[in-house]
Amino acid sequence: MPALALQHVNKFFGQGTSRVQVLNDVNFATQPGELSLVLGPSGSGKSTFLTIAGGIQTPTDGRVTVDGQALASMAAKDRDKLRLHQIGFILQAHNLVPYLTVRDQFALVDRVKPQGNLSPVALHQLLDELGIAPIVDQYPGNLSGGQSQRVAIARALYQDPAIILADEPTAALDSDRVKVVGRILQQLAQDHHKAVVVVTHDLRLREFADHVYQLMDGQLTLEA
Amino acid sequence: MFLALKEIRHEKLRYGLIIGMILLISYLVYVLSGLAYGLAQQNTQAIDSWQAQSVALDKDANVSLSQSLITADTADKMTLKRSQAYLGQAGVVAKASQRPNLSAQFLGLQPQQFISRNLTLTAGHKARNDRQIVADTAFQQQGYKLGDRVTLNSVDGKYTIVGFTKNAKLSVAPVVYGTLGAWRTLRGVTPAFKASAVVSQRAHQAVPSPLKTYSTQTFINKLPGYSAQNTTFTFMIGFLMIIAVVVIAVFLYILTMQKLPNYAVLRAQGIPSKFLVSTTLSQAFILVVGGLVLGALLTVATMRILPLGVPISFNLPLLAGVTGGILLTGILGALIPVKLILKVDPVTVIGG
Numbered sequence: 125m126p127a128l129a130l131q132h133v134n135k136f137f138g139q140g141t142s143r144v145q146v147l148n149d150v151n152f153a154t155q156p157g158e159l160s161l162v163l164g165p166s167g168s169g170k171s172t173f174l175t176i177a178g179g180i181q182t183p184t185d186g187r188v189t190v191d192g193q194a195l196a197s198m199a200a201k202d203r204d205k206l207r208l209h210q211i212g213f214i215l216q217a218h219n220l221v222p223y224l225t226v227r228d229q230f231a232l233v234d235r236v237k238p239q240g241n242l243s244p245v246a247l248h249q250l251l252d253e254l255g256i257a258p259i260v261d262q263y264p265g266n267l268s269g270g271q272s273q274r275v276a277i278a279r280a281l282y283q284d285p286a287i288i289l290a291d292e293p294t295a296a297l298d299s300d301r302v303k304v305v306g307r308i309l310q311q312l313a314q315d316h317h318k319a320v321v322v323v324t325h326d327l328r329l330r331e332f333a334d335h336v337y338q339l340m341d342g343q344l345t346l347e348a
Numbered sequence: 349m350f351l352a353l354k355e356i357r358h359e360k361l362r363y364g365l366i367i368g369m370i371l372l373i374s375y376l377v378y379v380l381s382g383l384a385y386g387l388a389q390q391n392t393q394a395i396d397s398w399q400a401q402s403v404a405l406d407k408d409a410n411v412s413l414s415q416s417l418i419t420a421d422t423a424d425k426m427t428l429k430r431s432q433a434y435l436g437q438a439g440v441v442a443k444a445s446q447r448p449n450l451s452a453q454f455l456g457l458q459p460q461q462f463i464s465r466n467l468t469l470t471a472g473h474k475a476r477n478d479r480q481i482v483a484d485t486a487f488q489q490q491g492y493k494l495g496d497r498v499t500l501n502s503v504d505g506k507y508t509i510v511g512f513t514k515n516a517k518l519s520v521a522p523v524v525y526g527t528l529g530a531w532r533t534l535r536g537v538t539p540a541f542k543a544s545a546v547v548s549q550r551a552h553q554a555v556p557s558p559l560k561t562y563s564t565q566t567f568i569n570k571l572p573g574y575s576a577q578n579t580t581f582t583f584m585i586g587f588l589m590i591i592a593v594v595v596i597a598v599f600l601y602i603l604t605m606q607k608l609p610n611y612a613v614l615r616a617q618g619i620p621s622k623f624l625v626s627t628t629l630s631q632a633f634i635l636v637v638g639g640l641v642l643g644a645l646l647t648v649a650t651m652r653i654l655p656l657g658v659p660i661s662f663n664l665p666l667l668a669g670v671t672g673g674i675l676l677t678g679i680l681g682a683l684i685p686v687k688l689i690l691k692v693d694p695v696t697v698i699g700g
C-alpha cells in the first residue's frame with residue numbers, strides 16, 4: 125500500500141472566466157523508503173500539489189489517500205491529528221513562530237505531541253548536521269534565510285513523521301548545504317523508511333531522488 | 349500558557365502597552381468606585397456605627413430627620429426600651445478662635461440610651477452636661493483640640509470639645525454629639541419638644557401617632573442627595589465598564605488578527621485550533637490580571653497620597669465585584685476573535 129497517493133486529482137481556482145486549472149488529472153504514489161522529486165517551473169502548481177497531498181487543501185475532484193485512508197472521508201480534527209503525527213511539512217516560506225527561539229520551536233511540538241518526537245540526542249545530532257546547533261537560542265528574526273530554512277527542516281523532522289513533504293527546501297541554500305539537506309532527506313527515506321516528497325525547481329537535488337517527476341501546465345509525468 | 353507567555357516575553361512593548369491600557373481602565377474604575385463608596389459612607393457612617401434597624405419620625409416629615417420633631421406629649425405616651433434611643437438633629441456651623449469654620453451635624457443624645465452607651469471615643473470622655481460636645485475626628489484633622497471652646501451657630505455661650513469619635517459622618521458632614529438639652533437650644537425649640545427621632549436596634553418599634561417607623565435602609569435612601577449620588581456613580585461605573593469591554597475587545601481583536609499568519613503555520617503543522625484558542629484566552633487572562641494587579645497597586649498608592657478630606661474607601665465585596673467585572677470583560681473581549689482562530693486556513697501561509 126502506498127504511503128501517499130493521489131488519484132485523478134484536479135484543482136481549479138477562481139470562478140467563471142477567471143477559472144484556472146492548476147492541477148490536471150494528477151496521479152501520484154509513493155512508498156515508504158522512497159524519495160520523490162517533483163520538478164517544475166514557478167507557478168506550475170508545485171505548492172498546490174504538495175498542500176493537497178498533505179491535506180491542507182482539498183482537491184476540486186479526485187482522491188488523496190494516506191496509508192490507504194481517504195483524506196476526504198476524515199473529520200477535520202482527524203486530519204489535524206494526521207498532520208501532527210504522520211506528516212512533516214517543510215513550508216516554502218519556512219515560517220517559524222517569530223516569538224519562539226529555535227529551541228522553543230521544538231518545545232512547542234512537545235506541548236501538543238508529548239510522545240513520538242526525536243530524542244534529545246537525535247535532535248542534537250540533526251541540528252549539528254544542519255549546522256544550526258549554535259543558534260538554538262536565537263529568535264527567527266535574527267536568522268539568515270538559509271538558517272531559518274534549515275530550522276524549518278529540523279522542525280518538520282522533529283515530529284518524526286512517516287511522510288515528509290518539502291516545498292523548495294533548498295531555495296536559500298548554497299551548494300554545500302544543498303548536499304547536506306539532500307543527504308538528510310535521502311537518509312530519512314533509505315535508513316528510516318520515510319516517504320519523502322520534495323517539490324522544487326532546484327536541479328541540484330536530482331542526484332538524491334529515487335523518482336523524478338515533471339510538473340508542467342498542471343500535468344504530472346514520471347521521468348523515465 | 350506556553351505560547352502565551354513566550355509571546356508576551358518576546359513582544360514586551362506591545363503587551364506592555366496593552367497591560368498599561370488595562371491598568372488605566374482598572375485604575376479609573378477602582379478609584380471611581382472607591383470615591384463613590386467613600387462618599388456613600390460619609391452619608392451614612394454615623395448611622396452605620398449605631399447598628400440601628402429602624403427610625404421613627406413624624407409621619408409628615410417626608411422621611412427627613414431635619415423635618416421631624418417629636419413633641420413631649422407624644423414622647424410621654426412611650427416608654428423607651430434598651431434598644432431605643434432619642435435623637436435630636438440640627439445643622440450647625442462650628443467656630444473657634446484660630447480654627448477654620450466647619451459645617452457639621454449636631455446630634456443630641458440622651459445619656460444612658462444605646463447610641464450614647466455604645467459611642468466609642470478615640471480621645472476624651474462623653475458629654476456630661478449641655479455645654480460639652482464630642483466631635484468627629486474630622487475636627488481634629490482641621491486643627492481642633494480637646495478643650496477647644498466652640499461657638500455653634502450664633503447661639504450664646506461656648507461649647508467645649510471633651511471627646512473625639514471616629515467615623516461619625518452624616519450627610520457628608522462631620523457629626524458633633526451633645527445632649528438633647530443642647531439640641532433644643534441649637535434647634536431653637538422649647539422643652540415642649542423632646543427630639544427629632546427615635547432610633548431602634550430592632551426592625552419593629554411600636555410608636556404612637558403621629559410617628560411612623562421606617563427601616564434604616566429607607567431612611568438612608570431618603571437622605572438628601574444620597575440616592576442621586578449613588579445613581580450617578582453607578583451609571584458612571586456602568587458606562588465605564590461598557591467602554592472597557594469595547595476597548596479591551598478591540599485591542600484583543602487587533603492582537604489576534606496580527607497573529608493569524610503565525611497560527612496558520614501552526615495549523616499547517618497540525619497543531620489543533622483548541623490549543624491556539626486556549627493560548628489566546630490564557631493570554632487575555634494574563635494581560636487582564638496583570639493590568640488589574642498594577643491598577644490595584646496604583647490605587648493603593650493614590651489612596652496614600654490623597655489628602656485626608658477626600659472620601660475614598662473600599663470594602664471586599666465592592667473590590668471583588670469591580671475586579672470580577674473587569675476580568676469577565678477582558679475574557680469576553682478575547683472570546684470575540686475566537687471565531688477567527690477557528691477559521692484560520694493554513695493554505696494562506698504556503699508561499700508561492
Ligand SMILES: Nc1ncnc2c1ncn2[C@@H]1O[C@H](COP(=O)(O)OP(=O)(O)OP(=O)(O)O)[C@@H](O)[C@H]1O
Pocket residue numbers: 137138146164165166167168169170171172173216699700
Ligand atoms: N488560492 C489561490 N487562488 C487562486 N489562484 C491560486 C491560488 N493558489 C495558487 N494559485 C495559482 O495557481 C498556480 C500555481 O501556484 P503554486 O503556488 O502551486 O505554484 P508553484 O509551482 O508552487 O510556484 P513557485 O515555484 O513560485 O512556488 C499559480 O498560477 C497561482 O497563481
Ligand SMILES: [Mg+2]
Pocket residue numbers: 170171172216291699700
Ligand atoms: Mg510554491
